[in-house]
Amino acid sequence: MLNLAAWAPGPAAGARFGGRGRASSCPSPGRAPAPPPGKKSSPIRELSAGPGHRTSCTHEERTLAMTRRTNEITDTLPTAGTTAKPGRTGRIARRISLPLAALALTGAVGAVTVAQASASGTSTKAATPTCATAGLTASLSKHLAGGMNHAGAILDLKNTSGHTCALRGYPGLGLQDADGKTLTTKTHWGVTWYAADAGKKTLTLKNGQHAQAVIAWTHANTGTAQAKHAAKLIVTPPAATTHKTLKLDEWVDNGQLDVTSLAPSYKVD
Numbered sequence: 001m002l003n004l005a006a007w008a009p010g011p012a013a014g015a016r017f018g019g020r021g022r023a024s025s026c027p028s029p030g031r032a033p034a035p036p037p038g039k040k041s042s043p044i045r046e047l048s049a050g051p052g053h054r055t056s057c058t059h060e061e062r063t064l065a066m067t068r069r070t071n072e073i074t075d076t077l078p079t080a081g082t083t084a085k086p087g088r089t090g091r092i093a094r095r096i097s098l099p100l101a102a103l104a105l106t107g108a109v110g111a112v113t114v115a116q117a118s119a120s121g122t123s124t125k126a127a128t129p130t131c132a133t134a135g136l137t138a139s140l141s142k143h144l145a146g147g148m149n150h151a152g153a154i155l156d157l158k159n160t161s162g163h164t165c166a167l168r169g170y171p172g173l174g175l176q177d178a179d180g181k182t183l184t185t186k187t188h189w190g191v192t193w194y195a196a197d198a199g200k201k202t203l204t205l206k207n208g209q210h211a212q213a214v215i216a217w218t219h220a221n222t223g224t225a226q227a228k229h230a231a232k233l234i235v236t237p238p239a240a241t242t243h244k245t246l247k248l249d250e251w252v253d254n255g256q257l258d259v260t261s262l263a264p265s266y267k268v269d
Contacts (some may be wrong), residue, residue, distance in 0.1 A: 128166045128204055130239050135161025138235050138244035144216070144268060150193045151250060152216035154266060155259075157237060159205040167211050168202040172236030172243070173257050175228055183228045186256045192216035198263035211262040222251040230255075238262065 137158040144152035159165055175183040190197045195214040203211050221227040233248040260266065 128164055131157075131159060131161065131165035131167050131205065131237060133237055133240045133242040133244065135159065135163075135165060136237055136244070138246060140233070140246055140248070141212070142268070144194050144214075146193065149218045149220040149253075150216060151219055152192065152194050152214060153248075154268065155213045155215055155235060157211045157213075157235075157262070159207055159209050162207050164204060164206050166202055166204050167238055167262050169200050169238040170259060170261050171213055171238060172234075172240075173215065173259055174234035174236075174243075175230040175248075175252060175255055175257075176232040176234060176245070177229065178231040180232075182234075183230060184255050185228075186254065188256065188258045189261070190258070192258040192260055194268045195260055195266050197260045198266070200261050201263070203262060203264065211264065212266050213262050214260045214266050214268060216258045217250070217256060218253045219251040221253050227251045227253050228255040 137160045139156050139158075140153040141156040142154040144150075144154070146152075155171060157167065157171070170189045173185065173187045175185045177183055192214050193216045205211060215233075219227060229251055230248050233246045234243050235246060236243040
């Protein structure tokens with residue numbers, strides 16, 4: 001910063017401007033020598049003694065000259081929006097610009113990753129819905145007989161929903177009498193007298209396709225209190241809360257039924 005106090009009028013001013021100990025002179029109007037081409041005139045030189053000069057300057061004139069010189073110095077400094085010269089300023093600018101460029105690159109990569117994830121999500125195939133009870137037709141496709149008081153049937157569930165659906169696991173079973181009263185029923189999931197269990201697997205059924213399970217029971221105590229005389233079989237598909245009702249005129253010992261998991265088909269001789 002320019003020290004304006006050094007320019008204040010006083011005894012030392014003459015020595016500062018050259019003039020053998022006397023106060024510097026001020027140029028007469030219109031008498032100052034022209035500066036070389038391309039170079040600004042200096043208020044300090046204008047205050048120097050020379051032909052046509054005045055013997056002294058007023059305080060106001062010296063202040064004006066100092067102000068002009070200060071403005072010239074200020075005009076040489078870089079301003080906002082200009083390009084700094086190589087040096088410390090350029091190094092600082094590079095230190096700032098490099099992290100910003102890295103941050104911008106990180107943001108661009110993140111945007112690409114999000115876009116790819118969104119595209120992947122939209123291309124994922126929607127999960128197959130579970131078969132609803134209303135979209136299935138239930139029937140006992142084959143009655144099974146055998147020795148030692150065993151009996152059974154093959155339960156068939158057909159997809160009639162008009163679209164693809166899925167079934168997984170074991171059907172729920174129950175017994176009713178001729179009056180529609182629910183009888184105490186115990187259901188065992190797994191191996192039956194007629195077939196091994198296929199295991200719990202997800203079955204994808206197109207419209208018109210079937211799934212089967214094998215049901216088995218015994219009737220050794222027909223006509224006694226140890227057996228339930230069933231008129232109807234209640235079938236609840238896996239993951240459903242509603243059921244189908246099938247005709248079943250059978251005596252079932254202790255109301256106990258064995259059933260396999262659903263599979264595309266079971267072969268029973």
